[in-house]
Amino acid sequence: NPDPRELLDLALEAARKGGALAARGQEGISVLDTKSSPTDVVTEMDRATEELIRGVLLGARPSDAILGEEGGAARGSSGVRWLVDPIDGTVNYLYGRAEWGVSVAAEVDGVVVAGVVEAPVRGRTYTAVRGGGARRNGEPISAAPPTTLDMALVATGFGYEARRRRRQAEVLATVLPRVRDIRRLGSAALDLCAVAEGTVNAYYERGTNPWDWGAGALIAAEAGARVAGLRGAPPNFDLLLAAVPGLFEQLHDLLEPLGADTDG
Ligand code: IPD
Numbered sequence: 211n212p213d214p215r216e217l218l219d220l221a222l223e224a225a226r227k228g229g230a231l232a233a234r235g236q237e238g239i240s241v242l243d244t245k246s247s248p249t250d251v252v253t254e255m256d257r258a259t260e261e262l263i264r265g266v267l268l269g270a271r272p273s274d275a276i277l278g279e280e281g282g283a284a285r286g287s288s289g290v291r292w293l294v295d296p297i298d299g300t301v302n303y304l305y306g307r308a309e310w311g312v313s314v315a316a317e318v319d320g321v322v323v324a325g326v327v328e329a330p331v332r333g334r335t336y337t338a339v340r341g342g343g344a345r346r347n348g349e350p351i352s353a354a355p356p357t358t359l360d361m362a363l364v365a366t367g368f369g370y371e372a373r374r375r376r377r378q379a380e381v382l383a384t385v386l387p388r389v390r391d392i393r394r395l396g397s398a399a400l401d402l403c404a405v406a407e408g409t410v411n412a413y414y415e416r417g418t419n420p421w422d423w424g425a426g427a428l429i430a431a432e433a434g435a436r437v438a439g440l441r442g443a444p445p446n447f448d449l450l451l452a453a454v455p456g457l458f459e460q461l462h463d464l465l466e467p468l469g470a471d472t473d474g
Pocket of ligand 1: 279295297298299300301366367368369395396397398399415417418422
Protein backbone atom coordinates (compact mmCIF):
# COMPACT_ATOMS: atom_id res chain seq x y z
CA ASN A 211 0.00 0.00 0.00
CA PRO A 212 1.23 3.54 -0.70
CA ASP A 213 2.57 5.52 2.26
CA PRO A 214 -0.15 8.00 3.39
CA ARG A 215 2.54 10.61 4.03
CA GLU A 216 3.65 10.42 0.41
CA LEU A 217 0.01 10.78 -0.65
CA LEU A 218 -0.27 13.82 1.64
CA ASP A 219 2.82 15.40 0.06
CA LEU A 220 1.32 14.96 -3.38
CA ALA A 221 -2.09 16.26 -2.21
CA LEU A 222 -0.30 19.30 -0.76
CA GLU A 223 1.57 20.00 -3.97
CA ALA A 224 -1.65 19.73 -6.00
CA ALA A 225 -3.73 21.83 -3.58
CA ARG A 226 -1.08 24.55 -3.31
CA LYS A 227 -0.66 24.84 -7.08
CA GLY A 228 -4.43 24.78 -7.55
CA GLY A 229 -4.96 27.32 -4.77
CA ALA A 230 -2.38 29.71 -6.22
CA LEU A 231 -3.98 29.51 -9.66
CA ALA A 232 -7.49 30.06 -8.29
CA ALA A 233 -6.36 32.96 -6.08
CA ARG A 234 -4.73 34.68 -9.07
CA GLY A 235 -7.96 34.31 -11.03
CA GLN A 236 -10.41 35.45 -8.35
CA GLU A 237 -10.57 39.06 -9.48
CA GLY A 238 -12.72 39.63 -12.55
CA ILE A 239 -14.08 36.10 -12.45
CA SER A 240 -17.17 35.27 -14.51
CA VAL A 241 -19.71 32.47 -14.40
CA LEU A 242 -19.27 29.80 -17.08
CA ASP A 243 -22.18 27.48 -16.41
CA THR A 244 -24.84 26.48 -13.88
CA LYS A 245 -25.57 23.06 -12.35
CA SER A 246 -28.49 22.08 -10.07
CA SER A 247 -30.01 25.61 -10.02
CA PRO A 248 -29.28 29.09 -11.48
CA THR A 249 -27.30 29.93 -8.32
CA ASP A 250 -25.24 26.69 -8.40
CA VAL A 251 -22.50 28.10 -10.60
CA VAL A 252 -19.29 26.90 -12.18
CA THR A 253 -16.66 29.52 -12.92
CA GLU A 254 -13.91 29.22 -15.48
CA MET A 255 -11.51 28.93 -12.52
CA ASP A 256 -13.33 25.90 -11.03
CA ARG A 257 -12.60 24.04 -14.27
CA ALA A 258 -9.06 25.33 -14.80
CA THR A 259 -8.09 24.61 -11.17
CA GLU A 260 -9.46 21.08 -11.24
CA GLU A 261 -7.64 20.42 -14.51
CA LEU A 262 -4.35 21.57 -13.00
CA ILE A 263 -4.89 19.43 -9.87
CA ARG A 264 -5.76 16.35 -11.94
CA GLY A 265 -2.61 16.93 -13.98
CA VAL A 266 -0.40 17.06 -10.86
CA LEU A 267 -1.97 13.94 -9.31
CA LEU A 268 -2.10 11.78 -12.43
CA GLY A 269 1.30 13.04 -13.61
CA ALA A 270 2.82 11.51 -10.46
CA ARG A 271 0.46 8.52 -10.10
CA PRO A 272 -1.07 7.68 -13.49
CA SER A 273 -2.98 4.56 -12.38
CA ASP A 274 -4.95 6.26 -9.56
CA ALA A 275 -8.68 7.00 -9.79
CA ILE A 276 -10.12 10.51 -9.34
CA LEU A 277 -13.53 11.85 -8.37
CA GLY A 278 -13.72 15.58 -8.98
CA GLU A 279 -16.58 18.04 -8.53
CA GLU A 280 -16.30 19.42 -12.04
CA GLY A 281 -14.52 16.74 -14.05
CA GLY A 282 -16.40 13.69 -12.73
CA ALA A 283 -14.91 10.24 -12.21
CA ALA A 284 -11.82 8.71 -13.82
CA ARG A 285 -11.11 5.03 -13.18
CA GLY A 286 -7.81 3.68 -11.90
CA SER A 287 -6.23 0.37 -10.96
CA SER A 288 -3.96 1.22 -8.01
CA GLY A 289 -6.56 1.17 -5.18
CA VAL A 290 -5.98 4.90 -4.59
CA ARG A 291 -8.77 7.36 -5.40
CA TRP A 292 -8.47 11.13 -5.13
CA LEU A 293 -11.43 13.30 -4.08
CA VAL A 294 -11.01 16.80 -5.51
CA ASP A 295 -13.01 19.98 -5.00
CA PRO A 296 -11.10 22.71 -6.85
CA ILE A 297 -13.04 25.59 -5.24
CA ASP A 298 -15.24 24.74 -2.28
CA GLY A 299 -17.13 27.90 -1.48
CA THR A 300 -17.73 28.93 -5.07
CA VAL A 301 -20.27 31.63 -4.15
CA ASN A 302 -17.77 33.24 -1.74
CA TYR A 303 -15.14 33.01 -4.48
CA LEU A 304 -17.45 34.72 -6.95
CA TYR A 305 -18.17 37.58 -4.55
CA GLY A 306 -14.50 38.25 -3.80
CA ARG A 307 -14.73 36.79 -0.30
CA ALA A 308 -11.92 34.88 1.40
CA GLU A 309 -13.82 31.83 2.67
CA TRP A 310 -13.10 29.30 -0.04
CA GLY A 311 -10.68 26.44 -0.27
CA VAL A 312 -9.18 23.73 -2.42
CA SER A 313 -9.91 20.26 -1.04
CA VAL A 314 -7.83 17.20 -1.99
CA ALA A 315 -8.16 13.84 -0.25
CA ALA A 316 -6.57 10.44 -0.92
CA GLU A 317 -8.56 7.27 -0.32
CA VAL A 318 -6.93 3.85 -0.18
CA ASP A 319 -9.41 1.02 -0.74
CA GLY A 320 -12.29 3.36 0.10
CA VAL A 321 -10.82 4.86 3.29
CA VAL A 322 -9.52 8.45 3.33
CA VAL A 323 -5.92 8.33 4.62
CA ALA A 324 -4.67 11.83 3.80
CA GLY A 325 -6.31 15.20 3.20
CA VAL A 326 -5.53 18.84 2.52
CA VAL A 327 -7.76 21.90 2.61
CA GLU A 328 -5.88 24.89 1.25
CA ALA A 329 -7.42 28.34 1.84
CA PRO A 330 -5.02 30.63 -0.06
CA VAL A 331 -6.62 34.02 0.66
CA ARG A 332 -6.71 33.25 4.37
CA GLY A 333 -3.18 31.88 4.22
CA ARG A 334 -4.19 28.62 5.87
CA THR A 335 -3.29 25.07 4.96
CA TYR A 336 -5.07 22.31 6.90
CA THR A 337 -3.66 18.79 6.68
CA ALA A 338 -4.13 15.36 8.20
CA VAL A 339 -2.86 11.83 7.78
CA ARG A 340 -4.98 9.06 9.30
CA GLY A 341 -3.68 8.36 12.81
CA GLY A 342 -1.26 11.31 12.70
CA GLY A 343 -3.33 14.22 14.03
CA ALA A 344 -4.46 17.39 12.27
CA ARG A 345 -2.39 20.47 11.48
CA ARG A 346 -2.86 24.07 10.37
CA ASN A 347 0.18 25.56 8.64
CA GLY A 348 2.20 22.67 10.08
CA GLU A 349 1.15 23.20 13.72
CA PRO A 350 -1.05 20.66 15.54
CA ILE A 351 -4.67 21.73 16.07
CA SER A 352 -7.48 20.28 18.13
CA ALA A 353 -11.23 20.70 18.34
CA ALA A 354 -12.77 22.81 21.10
CA PRO A 355 -13.48 21.00 24.39
CA PRO A 356 -16.96 19.48 24.82
CA THR A 357 -19.74 21.91 25.65
CA THR A 358 -23.49 21.82 26.03
CA LEU A 359 -25.69 22.40 23.01
CA ASP A 360 -26.99 25.73 24.33
CA MET A 361 -23.41 27.05 24.52
CA ALA A 362 -22.35 25.70 21.10
CA LEU A 363 -21.51 27.78 18.03
CA VAL A 364 -22.83 25.60 15.21
CA ALA A 365 -21.95 25.90 11.52
CA THR A 366 -24.24 24.67 8.81
CA GLY A 367 -24.74 25.00 5.08
CA PHE A 368 -27.52 24.88 2.53
CA GLY A 369 -27.98 23.16 -0.79
CA TYR A 370 -28.80 25.01 -3.99
CA GLU A 371 -32.29 23.64 -4.74
CA ALA A 372 -35.39 25.41 -3.35
CA ARG A 373 -37.06 22.25 -1.97
CA ARG A 374 -34.01 21.19 0.02
CA ARG A 375 -33.52 24.75 1.28
CA ARG A 376 -37.10 24.98 2.55
CA ARG A 377 -36.52 21.83 4.59
CA GLN A 378 -33.13 23.10 5.81
CA ALA A 379 -34.80 26.35 6.93
CA GLU A 380 -37.43 24.38 8.89
CA VAL A 381 -34.72 22.35 10.63
CA LEU A 382 -32.78 25.53 11.37
CA ALA A 383 -35.87 27.14 12.93
CA THR A 384 -35.75 24.43 15.60
CA VAL A 385 -31.96 24.36 15.98
CA LEU A 386 -31.36 28.13 16.24
CA PRO A 387 -33.19 28.73 19.55
CA ARG A 388 -31.36 25.74 21.08
CA VAL A 389 -27.74 26.82 20.41
CA ARG A 390 -25.45 29.78 21.16
CA ASP A 391 -25.53 30.83 17.52
CA ILE A 392 -25.33 29.66 13.92
CA ARG A 393 -22.63 30.35 11.30
CA ARG A 394 -23.00 29.86 7.54
CA LEU A 395 -19.42 30.14 6.31
CA GLY A 396 -20.16 28.99 2.75
CA SER A 397 -17.59 26.22 2.40
CA ALA A 398 -18.21 22.73 3.76
CA ALA A 399 -14.47 21.96 3.67
CA LEU A 400 -13.68 25.05 5.77
CA ASP A 401 -16.63 24.33 8.11
CA LEU A 402 -14.97 21.01 8.94
CA CYS A 403 -11.59 22.72 9.40
CA ALA A 404 -13.32 25.22 11.72
CA VAL A 405 -14.48 22.28 13.86
CA ALA A 406 -10.91 20.95 13.74
CA GLU A 407 -9.38 24.21 15.03
CA GLY A 408 -12.18 24.98 17.50
CA THR A 409 -13.45 28.17 15.82
CA VAL A 410 -16.91 26.55 15.80
CA ASN A 411 -18.09 23.75 18.09
CA ALA A 412 -20.01 21.73 15.50
CA TYR A 413 -21.08 21.53 11.88
CA TYR A 414 -23.95 19.77 10.17
CA GLU A 415 -25.27 19.81 6.63
CA ARG A 416 -27.49 17.77 4.35
CA GLY A 417 -26.58 17.19 0.72
CA THR A 418 -22.79 17.44 0.60
CA ASN A 419 -20.63 15.22 -1.60
CA PRO A 420 -17.40 13.29 -0.95
CA TRP A 421 -15.30 15.94 -2.70
CA ASP A 422 -16.69 18.57 -0.26
CA TRP A 423 -15.86 16.61 2.90
CA GLY A 424 -13.25 13.94 2.01
CA ALA A 425 -10.31 15.96 3.32
CA GLY A 426 -12.17 18.05 5.93
CA ALA A 427 -13.78 15.04 7.60
CA LEU A 428 -10.38 13.43 8.17
CA ILE A 429 -8.93 16.73 9.44
CA ALA A 430 -11.85 17.19 11.90
CA ALA A 431 -11.65 13.56 13.06
CA GLU A 432 -7.89 13.75 13.56
CA ALA A 433 -8.46 16.92 15.64
CA GLY A 434 -10.72 14.97 18.00
CA ALA A 435 -14.19 15.41 16.49
CA ARG A 436 -16.62 12.64 15.74
CA VAL A 437 -17.66 12.83 12.07
CA ALA A 438 -20.59 10.70 10.93
CA GLY A 439 -24.04 10.56 9.42
CA LEU A 440 -27.18 9.96 11.46
CA ARG A 441 -27.79 6.68 13.32
CA GLY A 442 -24.13 5.64 13.17
CA ALA A 443 -23.89 5.81 9.36
CA PRO A 444 -20.62 6.97 7.82
CA PRO A 445 -20.62 10.61 6.62
CA ASN A 446 -22.94 10.74 3.64
CA PHE A 447 -25.07 12.86 1.35
CA ASP A 448 -28.11 12.53 3.67
CA LEU A 449 -26.42 14.24 6.56
CA LEU A 450 -22.92 15.00 7.74
CA LEU A 451 -22.40 15.89 11.37
CA ALA A 452 -19.10 16.83 13.07
CA ALA A 453 -18.58 17.70 16.73
CA VAL A 454 -16.56 16.47 19.69
CA PRO A 455 -18.05 13.43 21.48
CA GLY A 456 -20.66 14.56 23.98
CA LEU A 457 -21.81 17.49 21.86
CA PHE A 458 -22.10 15.21 18.83
CA GLU A 459 -24.76 13.09 20.56
CA GLN A 460 -26.74 16.15 21.70
CA LEU A 461 -26.87 17.60 18.19
CA HIS A 462 -27.57 14.18 16.69
CA ASP A 463 -30.54 13.68 19.01
CA LEU A 464 -31.92 17.10 18.08
CA LEU A 465 -31.51 16.60 14.31
CA GLU A 466 -32.61 12.97 13.98
CA PRO A 467 -36.30 13.36 14.96
CA LEU A 468 -36.52 16.51 12.81
CA GLY A 469 -35.76 14.45 9.70
CA ALA A 470 -32.78 16.69 8.96
CA ASP A 471 -31.53 13.99 6.57
CA THR A 472 -34.52 14.31 4.21
CA ASP A 473 -35.89 16.89 1.79
CA GLY A 474 -39.32 16.59 3.45
C1 IPD B 1 -20.81 24.17 -1.52
C2 IPD B 1 -20.25 24.77 -0.25
C3 IPD B 1 -21.37 25.22 0.66
C4 IPD B 1 -22.29 24.11 1.00
C5 IPD B 1 -22.84 23.47 -0.26
C6 IPD B 1 -21.71 23.02 -1.18
P1 IPD B 1 -19.35 24.49 -3.74
O1 IPD B 1 -19.79 23.70 -2.37
O2 IPD B 1 -19.46 23.82 0.41
O3 IPD B 1 -20.86 25.72 1.88
O4 IPD B 1 -23.34 24.60 1.79
O5 IPD B 1 -23.59 22.35 0.13
O6 IPD B 1 -22.25 22.50 -2.38
O7 IPD B 1 -20.55 24.49 -4.63
O8 IPD B 1 -18.98 25.86 -3.32
O9 IPD B 1 -18.20 23.70 -4.26
